[in-house]
Amino acid sequence: MKKEIRLNTIVELFTKAVNFLMTVIISRIFGPEALGIISTSQAITGYITLVGDFGTNNEAIRRISKSERDVSEVFSIIFYWRLILASFLIIGIVYYYVIFGSLDKILLFYILISLIGFFIPSYIFIGLTKYKYNAIINFLITIISLSLFLLLLSFKHSIIFYPVSLMTSTFIGMIISLVFYFKIARMQFVSRSKLFNFIKKSFYLGLTIIFARIYYDFDIILLGFLTSKIQLGLYSSAFKLIQMLWFIPTLYTTYALPYTTRMIQSNINNIPNYIIKVINNISLFILPICTLGYFYSGDILSMFFGNEFDKGGPILTILIFSFYLMFCKTVFGNLLIALRKEKFLFKVSIVGSFINICLNLLLIPVIGILGSALTTLITEVILFIIEYITIKRSFKVRIISLNITKIFIGITLMFLFLLFIKVGVFLGIILGCTFYLVILLILKEDCIKQYKDKIYTGVK
Known part of the structure; x- marks a missing residue:
């Protein structure tokens, strides 16, 4: 299984890198306005994907992790559910076109991409820990979409080719994924009562995910209405870099939910040490990225997207x-899902959405895209505190330890070091990371010691 996890991780990283590359191509050829249009369409159709999921992915993974005999039933339930939703959405699209006489082409293609994605059974492969199937599907979708996009661009520069390429590759990926599935299990008839019971179990989790998405990227939709497309493009460039990083907590969720579900069932006393270890590792790698972002965010945006995007630097720093905080909350949320505390997460997501929408409406008209970034940070701080208090009560754990204190000392000294030397982005990243690593080695930080021991063991 370790080889499959490694393969899937490499493919996920490759996929994120390629998607980011295509964003860079769009930005440099078509400018901030085109990036804003694409980002708005992606944000809107993201909610269609969430409605199709509605918590069923996590419920499927949780159920299959407990009993692999339920694979066919789980797949059939989710397939029928999503087929019903897709039918209603298609009818809605046709009705909208008949009434209003037009529909944005880019948005339409993204809607079709979401509908096709409904039927890729990645949750089955995750629940069975057959990660290689997900790796193969994601790799093919990525390669096909990139190749087709570049091929179409060679004939004509049109932004519409980007969603066309994604739709084509997603359709091919869906066909291949279903071929993989039918090698493992089959389709079966399910009664309405089983369908409704399954959806009922995932109901609160589905609402939680939708509300969580609201405070994750609803600001992009609001910015589309309250600011110019150019301003939205600047915000989206920073947001795309964060999405590039987001593959890390996505992978964590993929691998951790089956693992934590089993751990809570078999050995719940190990959970506190598990939480501390994961938070320490997150802090070890993400906090130096935060520090480098503070000093070089504008330079990084200019390097990737072009000089006109350097104004988004403060946005990237805040995000x-x-x-x-989002990553730490992912750890907490994953454990709360394993504990079946969906109702609590639902309430938290409502609080987060309410705070996010209100602050966005208050701050965006005053300070524009900076207000949206600050809203995201404030929301994350509040939700982090709420979820941490719940985790602390559930498992009697304290994440503030001697080890994480050493990491914060290393980050503080790294910040002062970069403030003092005042060098360019490339040299600053190299010197800053080297200085940070040396400080942690001197302090004998536990995570660094473990990685060093693993490297020595591997060499021997």
Whole structure:
């Protein structure tokens, strides 16, 4: 299984890198306005994907992790559920076109991408820990979409080719994924009562995910209405870099939910040490990224997207710090899902959405895209505190330890070091990371010691 996890991780990293590359191509060829249009369409259709999921992915993984005999039934339930939703959405699209006479082409293609993605059974492969199937599917989708996009661009520069390429590759990926599934299990008839019971179990988790998405990227939709497409493009460039980093907590969720579900059932006393270890590792790697972002965010945006995007530097700085809290919350949320505390997470997501929408409406008209970034940070701080208090009560754990204190000392000294030397982005990243590593080695930080021992063991 370790080889499959490694393969899937490499493919996920490759996929994120390629998607980011295509974003860079769009930005440099078509400018901030085109990036804003694409980001708005992605944000809107993201909610269609969530409605199709509605917590069923996590419920499926949780159920299959407990009993692999339920694979066919789980797949059939989710397939029928999503087929019903897709039918209603298609009818809605046709009705909208008949009434209004037009529909944005880019948005339409993204809607179709979401509908096709409904039927890729990645949750089955995750629940069975057959990660290689997900790796193969994601790799093919990525390669096909990139190749087709570049091929179409060679004939004509049109932004519409980007969603067309994604739709084509996603359709091919869906066909291949279903071929893989039918090698493992089959389709079967399910009664309405089983369908409704399954959806009922995932109901609160589904609402939680939707509300969580609201405070994750609803600001992009609001910015589309309250600011110019150019301003939205600047915000989206910073947001795309955060999405690039987001593959890390996504992978964590993929691998951890089956593992934590089993751990809570078999040995719940190990959970506190598990939490501390994961938070320490997150802090070890993400906090230096936050520090580098503080000094070089504008340079990084200019390097990737072009000089006109350097004004988004402060946005990227704020979003990076928000990302650290999001990642920690992912750990807490994963454990709360394993504990079946969906109702609590639902309430938390409502609080987060309410705070996010209100602050966005208050701050965006005053300070524009900076207000949206600050809203994200404030929301994450509040939700982090709420979820941490719940985790602390559930498992009697304290994440503030001697080890994480050493990491914060290393980050503080790294910040002062970069403030003192005042060098360019490339040299600053190299010197800053080297200085940070040396400080942690001197302090004998536990995570660094473990990684060093693993390297020595591997060499021997």
